[in-house]
Amino acid sequence: MTPSITARDAERALRTALSRGGEWAELYWERHHVVALTFDDGKLEDAVTGLDQGAGIRIEVGDQQRFANSNVADADDLMTLAGRAAAGITDAVPGTSFESLRQEEVPRTHAVAIDPRTVPIERKVGLLRRVNELARAGGAKVHQVTAQYRESVQEIVVANSEGRFRTDTRVRLVLSVLVTAKDGDVLESGYEAIAGTLGFEMLSDEAVVAAAETATRRALLNVAAEPAPAGTYTVVLSSEAGGTLIHESVGHGLEADLNLKGMSVYSGRLGQKVASELITVVDDGTDPGRRGTAAIDDEGARTNRTVLIENGVLKTYLSDRKHAKKLNIPESGNGRRESFRSLPICRMTNTMILPGTSDPAAILASVPDGIFVKKMGGGQVDVVSGNFAFEITECYRIRDGKLAEPLRGATLVGQGPKLMSEIDMVGTDLGYSVGTCGKDGQSAPVADAQPTLRIPSVVVGGKVKGTAA
Amino acid sequence: MSERLKNDAAVEHAVEALRGLRGTIGEVFFRGSHSTSVEVKDGAIENVLAHGERGIGVRVIDGQRVGFAYTSALSSEGVRACVDAAHAMSRVAEVEPDLQIATDSPPVVELGIHEDGERSVEDRAAVAVEVERVARAVDPRISGFRKTTFSDSGTTTIFATTLGAWGRYRESSSGVGTAAIATQGEERQIGGHGEASRTFSGVSAERVGRRAAEQAVGKLGARPFPTQRIAVVLDPWQGMQLVGAIGTLFNADSVLKGKSLFKGRIGERVASARVSVIDDARKPAGLRTAPFDGEGTPTRRRELIVDGTLQGYLTSLKTARKLGTEPTGNARRGSYAMPSRISPSNLHIANGAEDASAMVAGLDRALRITSLLNLHTIDPISGEFSLGAAGDYLERGVKQYAVQGITIAGNLVALLSSISGVGNDLTFGGGGIGSPTLVISELSVGGT
Numbered sequence: 001m002t003p004s005i006t007a008r009d010a011e012r013a014l015r016t017a018l019s020r021g022g023e024w025a026e027l028y029w030e031r032h033h034v035v036a037l038t039f040d041d042g043k044l045e046d047a048v049t050g051l052d053q054g055a056g057i058r059i060e061v062g063d064q065q066r067f068a069n070s071n072v073a074d075a076d077d078l079m080t081l082a083g084r085a086a087a088g089i090t091d092a093v094p095g096t097s098f099e100s101l102r103q104e105e106v107p108r109t110h111a112v113a114i115d116p117r118t119v120p121i122e123r124k125v126g127l128l129r130r131v132n133e134l135a136r137a138g139g140a141k142v143h144q145v146t147a148q149y150r151e152s153v154q155e156i157v158v159a160n161s162e163g164r165f166r167t168d169t170r171v172r173l174v175l176s177v178l179v180t181a182k183d184g185d186v187l188e189s190g191y192e193a194i195a196g197t198l199g200f201e202m203l204s205d206e207a208v209v210a211a212a213e214t215a216t217r218r219a220l221l222n223v224a225a226e227p228a229p230a231g232t233y234t235v236v237l238s239s240e241a242g243g244t245l246i247h248e249s250v251g252h253g254l255e256a257d258l259n260l261k262g263m264s265v266y267s268g269r270l271g272q273k274v275a276s277e278l279i280t281v282v283d284d285g286t287d288p289g290r291r292g293t294a295a296i297d298d299e300g301a302r303t304n305r306t307v308l309i310e311n312g313v314l315k316t317y318l319s320d321r322k323h324a325k326k327l328n329i330p331e332s333g334n335g336r337r338e339s340f341r342s343l344p345i346c347r348m349t350n351t352m353i354l355p356g357t358s359d360p361a362a363i364l365a366s367v368p369d370g371i372f373v374k375k376m377g378g379g380q381v382d383v384v385s386g387n388f389a390f391e392i393t394e395c396y397r398i399r400d401g402k403l404a405e406p407l408r409g410a411t412l413v414g415q416g417p418k419l420m421s422e423i424d425m426v427g428t429d430l431g432y433s434v435g436t437c438g439k440d441g442q443s444a445p446v447a448d449a450q451p452t453l454r455i456p457s458v459v460v461g462g463k464v465k466g467t468a469a
Numbered sequence: 470m471s472e473r474l475k476n477d478a479a480v481e482h483a484v485e486a487l488r489g490l491r492g493t494i495g496e497v498f499f500r501g502s503h504s505t506s507v508e509v510k511d512g513a514i515e516n517v518l519a520h521g522e523r524g525i526g527v528r529v530i531d532g533q534r535v536g537f538a539y540t541s542a543l544s545s546e547g548v549r550a551c552v553d554a555a556h557a558m559s560r561v562a563e564v565e566p567d568l569q570i571a572t573d574s575p576p577v578v579e580l581g582i583h584e585d586g587e588r589s590v591e592d593r594a595a596v597a598v599e600v601e602r603v604a605r606a607v608d609p610r611i612s613g614f615r616k617t618t619f620s621d622s623g624t625t626t627i628f629a630t631t632l633g634a635w636g637r638y639r640e641s642s643s644g645v646g647t648a649a650i651a652t653q654g655e656e657r658q659i660g661g662h663g664e665a666s667r668t669f670s671g672v673s674a675e676r677v678g679r680r681a682a683e684q685a686v687g688k689l690g691a692r693p694f695p696t697q698r699i700a701v702v703l704d705p706w707q708g709m710q711l712v713g714a715i716g717t718l719f720n721a722d723s724v725l726k727g728k729s730l731f732k733g734r735i736g737e738r739v740a741s742a743r744v745s746v747i748d749d750a751r752k753p754a755g756l757r758t759a760p761f762d763g764e765g766t767p768t769r770r771r772e773l774i775v776d777g778t779l780q781g782y783l784t785s786l787k788t789a790r791k792l793g794t795e796p797t798g799n800a801r802r803g804s805y806a807m808p809s810r811i812s813p814s815n816l817h818i819a820n821g822a823e824d825a826s827a828m829v830a831g832l833d834r835a836l837r838i839t840s841l842l843n844l845h846t847i848d849p850i851s852g853e854f855s856l857g858a859a860g861d862y863l864e865r866g867v868k869q870y871a872v873q874g875i876t877i878a879g880n881l882v883a884l885l886s887s888i889s890g891v892g893n894d895l896t897f898g899g900g901g902i903g904s905p906t907l908v909i910s911e912l913s914v915g916g917t
Contacts, residue, residue, distance in 0.1 A: 041726045043565075047558040050539035050806050051551075052524075064514055070521030071541040088517055088590055125561050144728055144850075180728065180850050187730075187851040228855070230878065230915030231696045261510075263615055263650060263657075341520055380842040380857065384615075384650055384659035385688070387873055389842035389857025411843065411855035411876050413915075440616075461855045461876020461915040464698050 005029050005055075007101040009075040010159035013057065015098065016082035018161060020089040022059040022066070026160040027082075028298065029055040029072070030340045032152065033117065039128035039147040042136075047121075054340040057085040065322075069340050099163030106295045106302055110288040112171045112199035116151040119200050124149050127175065127208055134212035135179050141220055143182035147212075150174045158300030166300040172197050172291065172445060174434075177211050181219035188225070188408055190218025191377070191393060195434040195445070197293045218375065218394050221406050228395065228410035228462030234370035235412065235455045236363055236398065241376045242433020243448025246353050248379035248388040249416035250281055251448075252439070254308050255334075255346040256323035258383050265386035265417055269314050270329075275420035277312040278356050285333055285349035291434045292349035292446040299335040299344050306332045312421075320346050338442035347439055352449035356426025360452040363425045365401035371410070371460055372396045372403055376433065386416040389461075411461035419455060427452030476501050476523070479543045480627050483525055486552040487631050493556065496528040496570045496630045498763060500805040504622030507590055509597040510614060517590055520622075524805040529555040530570065534562040539806040567790040571634035571765030581754040582640040583623075584668045593619045596645050596674050603678030604649045608686045615648035615659065621669065626759075634765045642756065643669045644899060645677055651685035658691070660684025662706075665899040667754045680706075687839060688859055691873035694836075694916040700889075701877065701909040702829050702837040702863065705896035708818065708904030710844055712746075715881055716813045717849040719748070719773050719781075721788035728850045730882045731779055739779045740885035743821060746774035748783065750798060750814035757816075757901030763802035763809035771797055773816075777886075783811050817903030821891025825906035828890045830866030836914060837861045837868075838877070852881035858914075876915035884909060 010027050017025040031053045038046040055078055056069035068085035072078050116124075131147040152172045159165045176193035192215040196202050237245060258264040266274060275281075285303030287293055294303055299321050307315050317327065320335025323346055335344035364372065372395060379390030392410040396403045432449040474482055480499050487495035501523040508516040524541035525548065536559030540551035597619040605611050621643040628636045646663025662681040666672050703711060723729035731739060740746070750768030752758050761767050764786050772780050784792065785800035788811065800809035829835065842857030855878040861868045890908030897903040 043563045044561065046537070046808060047535075047562050048537045048539070048808060049554050049558055050526075051547075052539075052541050052806065054522075054541060065516045067516065068519040068521075071523055071543075073542055073544055073547070084519060088519075121558070121561050144726055182727075188853075189848060189850055230876065230913055232917055258615070261613065261615060263613070263659075265657075341522070343516060343518065378843060378846045380845070382659060382840070382842065384657050385691075385873065387842070387857065387859065389876070391843060391846040391855070409853050409855050409878060411846075411857060411878070411915075413842070413857040413874055413876050415874060459874055459876065459915055459917070461857070461878050462913070463878050464696060464913040464915070 005075065005078065005157055007103050007165045009078060010157065010165060011101045013078045013082040014159060014161050016079055017057050017059050017085050018098065020086045022061045022089055024060040024161050026058045027055060028340055029157040031155045032339065035151045037124055037128060037149040039132055041144065042132065044125055044128065055081055056340040057082050058343065059085055059089065061089055065343065067343055098161050101159055101165040102163050103165045106166055108295045109286045109293065114200035116171065116173060116200045117153060127203060131177050131208060131212045134209060135177060135216045138216035138220060141181045141183055141223060142179060142216060143187065144180040146178040148176045156298065158296065158298065160300065164300050166296050168295045170197055170294050171199055173200065173202055175203055175208065175211060177215035179215045179219040181223035183223045186223055188219060188222035190215045190222060193434055195291045196289045197291060198289045221394065222408045225406035225408035228407040228460060230462045230464050231460060232457055233460050234367050235373060235458050236367055236370060237373045237450065237453045239360065239427060239429040239431035239450060239452045241373045242431060243352055243450045244376040244379045244390045244433065246281060246450055247348065247351055247437065247446065247448045248381040248390055249414065249419055251348045251351045252381050253383050253386060253416055254317050256317040256319035256327055257346045259317050260323050260326050264383050266314060270316065272314055273312050274314045274417055275309055275312045276423050278423060278426040279309060279312055279420055280307065280354040281309040282307050282354060283318055283334065283348055283351045287350045290350040290447040297333045297335045298337040301331050301333040301335065303333040303349060318346050318348060320344050336444050338444065342442050345440055345442065347444055348437065348446050350447040353451060355428050355430050355451040358425045358427050360427040360429050363427055363452050363454050364398065366425065366454065367398045368400055370398040372398045381416065388416060389413045409462055413459045413461060419458065422456055423453050424456055425454035474543045474545060474548065476625060476627060479525055479548055480629050482545055482548045483527055483552055484629050484631060486549050487529065490529065490556055493529050493531045494570055494631050495530065498526045498802055498805055499627040500524065500624065502622055502624040504620055505593065506618055506620040507593040507597060508616055508618045509594055509601065510616065512598055512601060514594050525551065526805040527551050527555040529559050530568050531556065531559045533564045533566055533568055534559045535565065535568055536562055537808045567787045569786040569790065570630045570632060572632040574634050575636040575761035575765055575767045578760045580751060580758050580760060582667050582758050584641045586669060588669065593621065596672060599674035600645055600647050600678040603675050604647065604682035607679055607682035608651065610651045610653055610686055610689065611649050611682050612652035613650045615650065617647040619645045628761065628765050630765065636761050636765055638760050642667055643672050645672050645674060647677060647681045649681040649685045651689055653689045656689060658685050658688035660688065663899050665756055667756065684839060687861065688871050688873065691859060691871035694862065694872035694875050694914065696916050697914055698911045699914055700832050700835040701912045702835050703907045704837065705894055705904045705906055706898060707838045707841065708907045709898045709902045710841055712816055712818055712902050712904050713900065714844065714847050715885065716816055719783045719813065720811045721782040721784040721792060722811050724782055725788055725791055730852050734779050735781060737779055738777050739882065740774050740777045741888040742777040743891045744774060744777055744885060744888050745772065745819035747772055747819055748813045748816045752815040755815040755901055756899065757814040759814065762798040762800045764800040766796045766798040766800065768798035768814060783813060785809060785811050815897065815901045815903065817895065817897065818891065818905060820893050820895035821905050823890060823892055825892030825894045826866065828892055828906065828908060829863065832863065832908065833865065835863045837863055854879060854881065874916065878913045878915065887911060
């Protein structure tokens with residue numbers, strides 16, 4: 001699909017933006033189509049579709065950024081917006097150099113086979129109906145089923161006064177299943193989602209069935225599980241658990257904006273050992289079809305595979321244009337924004353710990369008493385202290401190197417660099433999870449991955465026996 | 470696309486287009502806003518952001534099926550396309566006999582939620598700069614700030630239905646927030662605080678800077694903490710996190726679907742007798758105050774829990790009809806792009822009788838929570854939570870040392886029952902939520 005603003009429109013807007021001064025200007029234009037369907041309580045509860053279109057114009061004036069954004073319908077709106085962005089500039093020198101825009105195609109690492117916009121809505125509703133039936137077939141303890149389908153087609157144009165004019169179309173789909181199981185007074189849930197930067201072909205019948213069955217199995221397992229204990233344990237994180245750990249404990253701390261301000265536990269540590277030598281961490285915005293994948297970032301820079309930590313040594317940070325310059329590191333293509341309403345910030349795409357050399361089965365067998373984490377949920381980190389917490393949505397006690405009883409309601413807490421230096425076994429396998437990351441009030445689609453890992457000693461949050469609350 | 474429609478014209482266009490569909494009724498929700506944010510860093514302006522936004526969300530009811538669509542392309546073609554898209558979505562929806570739309574216009578009421586006023590970027594920046602100045606003056610160990618932001622906004626909401634309801638209101642808000650960093654040797658800790666008000670003068674740089682700095686400095690020297698059960702103190706700002714988490718328990722939609730632990734418990738004891746919970750959509754100048762909700766229902770003040778006993782739920786038109794009760798005006802709209810969702814307005818735990826400091830000083834040993842991680846993982850259905858935390862270990866109300874790397878776990882409903890103290894220091898936060906200081910008699914703390 002051709003963008004509805006041309007390089008000529010963009011160039012006019014950028015020239016207006018710089019008319020009162022400023023060293024650099026950028027236009028970000030976006031058209032975002034969404035379909036969101038929610039199947040709940042046995043029926044289609046919500047059917048929403050929408051179109052969001054707007055632009056943001058950013059001007060650099062010395063160390064300041066001036067940014068104006070609004071919905072735009074046409075080129076006239078764009079010019080008005082450029083005027084508003086420039087309006088605040090009074091004390092700078094006009095006449096900045098300006099490169100004519102050159103349209104450039106950026107190759108994609110994957111192609112969308114079936115554009116979801118071409119698929120009849122009835123088929124999308126049909127998927128949710130099928131998920132609901134599959135989950136409810138799980139038995140009398142299945143209490144509620146919520147299934148959601150979300151399609152997002154985001155067309156963007158990024159142009160700047162250095163002559164950049166690049167476009168991207170990101171087709172992203174999510175199918176999620178939340179099953180609640182009830183046994184007496186105990187209510188517990190199981191969740192599973194499939195998501196990617198892919199077309200409707202992603203939602204094969206096998207994938208849909210697997211998601212429904214996994215969420216159901218997890219809910220039934222949790223409702224029958226013992227409450228997790230509280231205390232310090234040896235923990236094995238299965239590759240199936242997904243990568244929330246790497247995202248929270250390391251990833252956020254490697255974002256360049258936090259490091260420039262000396263605010264991360266990783267600030268000023270380039271070239272130093274920050275993790276066990278078994279640990280290599282990569283962020284890969286080019287990983288075909290993954291949820292965090294795109295051809296370009298939201299400043300128009302090509303996405304990359306960036307090695308952040310190699311055998312325990314910190315190599316670089318995740319950067320956007322501004323922070324790459326200030327830290328004098330290569331621009332990694334990690335300037336992302338939620339929409340035209342926000343300034344880009346440094347953030348992850350698909351972040352992973354690369355596989356190691358230990359047999360995953362041998363890692364489990366090596367633990368006489370501990371906790372096996374099969375699936376992680378959401379997490380959060382305080383990047384200044386490095387303290388993080390994440391939710392565990394499926395886990396088991398390990399006794400004599402074997403899986404024993406399931407446990408529910410557990411959380412892992414720790415400090416990023418400390419935990420990363422203590423990991424003493426890294427498996428040969430690799431498992432992915434998908435999520436939506438929040439930072440500074442903006443959300444972004446991401447994926448995370450990790451091999452099976454052993455952590456000798458970490459705090460597990462659960463209940464202390466005999467407690468009332 | 471051309472011919473931009475003014476706010477009222479966009480709504481009128483949509484209502485006309487809805488009337489043109491045969492055999493349907495419909496609802497239009499318009500929201501237009503403009504805001505300015507100024508981010509400062511170490512006394513200098515770093516970013517200036519100006520935001521403008523206008524859009525409509527349209528609900529079409531065809532027979533007993535509802536469809537929803539939104540657009541920010543407010544030309545006559547864009548509005549018509551949005552109405553058609555909503556109509557198309559209604560065809561896949563299922564029959565829902567309890568659907569309704571408003572027939573009466575909500576009355577106009579003065580709630581003190583709007584202030585006219587222009588101010589310069591410099592005036593806005595000055596508030597943020599003052600926050601940083603105050604924070605640095607609190608303690609020399611305050612070494613910097615992640616970001617300090619002042620924002621203000623003005624918003625217009627217009628609501629109309631094909632059955633003749635029409636309503637409109639304007640609101641404004643100003644807010645400032647910071648995250649201060651405290652440094653001591655190799656250790657760094659962060660402390661954040663933010664407040665908002667309907668008026669520019671209602672924002673206090675002094676309070677924000679002071680609390681952020683005290684939070685950051687207070688965490689320095691934090692130690693590990695042994696696993697145990699212990700009394701827990703939540704100051705009003707931490708108490709708000711608890712109040713925010715219990716909001717969904719009152720949601721009639723969750724109740725009807727068996728997803729709330731308060732289902733079937735009206736008239737029963739669900740919390741400690743010291744606890745009363747109020748949702749007041751008419752609180753003068755409240756941050757969630759509004760004259761009517763996203764379905765045009767007039768809002769009101771509601772007592773949800775009185776002395777520990779559950780009184781009622783928060784409802785929409787549809788859920789009220791299903792429950793055989795009155796709609797409470799809690800079908801709120803997050804934006805024009807989102808259908809109405811049941812949510813609280815200015816939800817708070819009512820002020821208690823006890824002096825907060827005296828109450829805390831009466832505890833032999835207690836953990837005062839200073840920050841919580843992973844609040845978004847609280848399971849609203851089971852009420853179970855297990856969160857990362859940091860805090861201060863107290864003896865007789867006196868801080869002994871800061872602790873970090875701990876977890877707290879429990880169940881929201883059990884927690885409400887184990888509230889053994891409610892202070893007389895009710896405070897409202899940036900999200901319109903309020904709480905006094907709370908004492909939880911005992912909670913599981915995971916650590917070493």
